[in-house]
Amino acid sequence: MNGIELLLRTLHDGEQALAEEFTATAELHRAEHEIHHVATDLATWSRAHAHQLATTAAERGLDLDGIPDAFFAGLPGTSPNTYPEHHGDPEPPLLLLRDLRDLHLAAACNSLHWEMLARTAQASKNTLLLSLTSRCHPRTLRQMRWTDTMIKNLSAQALMSP
DSSP: OOHHHHHHHHHHHHHHHHHHHHHHHHHHTTTSHHHHHHHHHHHHHHHHHHHHHHHHHHHTTOOTTSSOOOTTTTSTTSSTTOOOGGGOOOOHHHHHHHHHHHHHHHHHHHHHHHHHHHHHHHHHTOHHHHHHHHHHHHHHHHHHHHHHHHHHHHHHHHHHOO
C-alpha cells in the first residue's frame, strides 16, 4: 500500500470515527438541544466524507470498508466518549465539555490528514483528489470551529460550577 492509499484509509477511518463520536455526543447530551441537533448534522457530514473517500479509493482499486488501518492509531478521536475511571463520573457540564474537547481533537486530526492529502494532490496534479479535499476539508474546518465556539461558550460556567 502506498502513502496516498494509506492516507485515504486513515482519513476514511477517522471520518467514520468522528461521525460515531458526534452521534454518541448528540445522544448523550440530547437535553442540550443545540448540541444534539448540530452534532447530529455534523455526524452526517463525516459520514458523507467517509462515503466520498470510499468512492474515490474504489476508483483507485482500494477497498476502504475492510479492516481499519492502525498506522495513525492512538491519535485523539480514536476512543470516543471515554473517561478514566479513577476520576469518577464527571458532572454533566464537565462531561459535555470533555466530549466537545474530544470532538475538536478528532476533527483537528482529520483536518491535518485532509491538508496532507490536499498538498499531495497539488504536488501530483491529481485533480480527483484535489476536488475531494476541496469539497470535504472546509466542512471539517467548520466542525472544528463549532466545537471551539461551544468550548469557549461553555467552559467558564462548566468549570466554575460546584
